[in-house]
Amino acid sequence: MSSITRLVVLGAVRQFQPVHGYFLRRELMTWHVDEWANIQPGSIYNALRSLKQDGYIDESGTEAAGKRPERTIYQMTPQGEVELMRLLRQNLWTVETFDTKPVMALTSFMFLLSRAEVIAALKFRITEIDAKIASNGFDIKDVARSSTTPAYVREIFELSSLRLRAEQDWARGLYDRIVAGEYVFAGEGEAPRPRESSPAE
Known part of the structure; x- marks a missing residue:
């Protein structure tokens, strides 16, 4: 299981607990995690089993709706809380040059941290992105000097720099x-929880 899958599923359990796998699958698909995190519907159930084996979540009971099979209900363990915060901070304070999955995942669960920490991390990200773009510039020069690297490889770094600049603009706005004062963060109250539909829906 990738660290992004671990973060997303742990974060979703934390947000919606106590919760069963079917609800998580349905909810996370509305976030399009299959597109930006490459988390397929079936892998959510596998992730829940793995997280339980690792001691990060635990079964808190079962739920039955009509004639449907019983569904296992999950909730976070103290160990899971620690792991979730570790993963969230790791992604919050790290700027990836090419991979967009970490910033998408941290955006989904940043409310679990304090407003002050998220503000500090965003200030860091804005500055760090300038450094990443500068590094791409040196890579482009290396491509131009190389006698073996095809010249068009520079476009990889050009595209990366444009993506990073877009992320930087977004980070400034956020x-x-x-x-x-937008959004609700840790210590300020509860983040809004979507209404869980009835079994008939």
């Missing part, structure tokens, strides 16, 4: 919105 920073301003959070400073202005």
Whole structure:
């Protein structure tokens, strides 16, 4: 199981607990995690089993709806809380040059951290992105000097720099919105929880 899958499924259990796998599968598919995190519907159940084996979540009971099979209900363990915070901070404070999955995942669960920490991390990300773009510039020069690397390889770094600049613009906007008081963070109250539909829906 990838660290992104671990973060997303752990974070979803934390947000919606006590919760069964079917609800998590249905909810996470509305987030399009299959597209931006490469988490397929069936892998969510596998992730739940793995997280339980690792001691990060535990079964808290079962739920039956009509004639449907019983569904196992999960909730976080203290060990799972520690692991979730570790993964979340790891992605919050790390800028990836090519991979967009970490920033998408941390955006989904940043409310689990304090407003002050998210603001500090966004300030860091904005500055760190400048360094990543500068590094791409040196890679482009290396491609131009190389006698073996095809010249078109520079486009990999050009595309990366444009993506990073877009992320930086987004981070600046998010920073301003959070400073202005948008969203609810740890210690400020409960983050909104979507209504779980009835079995008939």
